[in-house]
Amino acid sequence: MSPSIALPSLRILVVDDEANMRRVLEIMLSRRGHKTVSAGDGQAAFELLREGGFDLVISDLRMPVVNGIELLAKLREAGIGVPLIMITAQGSIESAVEAMRLGACDYLLRPFDVEALDLAINRVLRVQGVLDHNQYLREQDDRVWQGLVGTSPAILKLREQIQQVAPTRATVLLSGETGSGKEVVARAIHRESPRRDELFVAINCAAIPAEMLESELFGHEKGAFTGALRERIGKFELANRGTLFLDEITEMPMALQTKLLRVLQESEVERLGGNHSIKLDLRVIAATNRAPRQAVEQQKLREDLYYRLNVFSLQLPPLRDRLDDLPALVTHFVRQQVGDTAAAPELSAEALAHLRAYAWPGNVRELGNLVERALILSGGRRLQAAHFPIESAAAASSVGAEQSDIGDLDLEAAVEKLETRLIRSALNASGDNKARAAQLLRISERSIWYKIKKYGL
Secondary structure, eight states, rough: OOOOOOOOOOOEEEEEEEEHHHEEEEEEEHTTTOOOEEEESHHHHHHHHOOOOOSSEEEEESSSSSSSOOOHHHHHHOOOOOOEEEEOOOHHHHHHHHHHHHHHOOEEESSSSSSHHHHHHHHHHHHHHHEEEEEEEEHHHHHHHHTTESSSSSHHHHHHHHHTTTTOOOOEEHHHHTSOHHHHHHHHHHHHHHHHHOOOOEEEEEEEEEOHHHHHHEEOOOOTTTOSSEEOOOHHHHHSSEEEEEEEESSSHHHHHHHHHHHHHHHEEEOTTTSEEOOOOOEEEESSSSSHHHHHHTTSSSHHHHHTTTTTEEEOOOGGGGGHHHHHHHHHHHHHHOOTTTTTOOOOHHHHHHHSSSSOTTHHOOOOOOHHHHHHHHHTBOOOOGGGGOOOHHHHHHHHHHHHHSOOOOHHHHHHHHHHHHHHHHHHTTTTHHHHHHHHHSSSSSHHHHHHTTTTT
16 A cells, blocks of 8 residues: 555535435545535535635535536636535546536546545645646736836836836936835846846946946956956946946946946947947946936036936835835745745734834835844744834834933933833834844843833833
8 A cells, every 4th residue: 555645634525415425535534634514415515615714625426406517617607716526436437527627626436545535635736736826926927027016006107117118228217215126127127128138237336436336337458457467347348238237326436427428428338458449239227316306416426427317217116105015015025035835924904004104214125124024023924013123104203202302411311211212112013022022122131121120111
């Protein structure tokens, strides 16, 4: 005898007009760890299934009132997609095949043993898993397009603008707050463009020291300067025929902006220490977290470069302006962390309300970090408000009031007020779990107990 198959515990509806057969199936299934409910005919089964809560139906084919085929038809007509295994006698194979055509997942020939039952259930679970996965992917296609998550009006408008500009050669200037997804949008433009099969090269102008940025962009010849021991291909050359994404363009030194303008105008680049020009065919997408016109006025961005980059501009919405996308975004980040599994924890209604009340200064990037932390705090269980240690907008305004109440320059009193507020926030966020609150505050458990006692919390 082959080893038994390990199956998850299911809630199964057994449908048969013979009481003895129902009882045999109940015993077989309960011994495998499943929970069973019984019905004596198809109509009674249909009424139970309309209430929901079943993972599987095992139904006899021949029954009075409503038979197995008729039950299957009623389920499909009502849009009830619970999988069904049909039980049939040896002489009714054609009927079983007909049942499969109508949507039955499998059938069992009488008589059968527990291993045959296990195999049938296992086949159904595998098929249903594929169907569920495909359904999830279809839903994701609606909610996640080229990395952009959500279906709020702001995101749908952004998608439309991306689809308008992507097929063209136009230079694009992206503006938006830190963490709003500027690189995601730049990649979406690249993937939707005729250059999708070429390289997408990204460089953060704020992350590279000014003296090194020129070499990163233009490249250099061997011996061009001290330490140039070999030639280096710059990002312009690397992105040739593809897309170059210049993030935080307003942090680029003004002298280097002048050279960038020439590259864009002439479509050619010359390596540092070189004496010949290299022709380029690339698209440039630039981004800034500043208001572009204000950056020009503050002399952070050359005006002529601004006009050259601003052929097509896109303003990314902050998260606080697209709060309807929060459920989809949380699901997206959860799936990133735990994978595409049915066991991914869900977001409670209280947690969603908690997240909607927050101002999101760090936008989508901040949400991603908070979801990762929430998964650790929840231990894989349902995500509750306490797993997101953030302050609501109302709490933030009360903090400002508290700070204004400090009044004089009494440092000790100010520290006490601040520590009290932070400890209370951490205790609220952790559900009054002292150890977890200490972790959130990055202090020891001993310290938090001491301060709770000291401040009489």
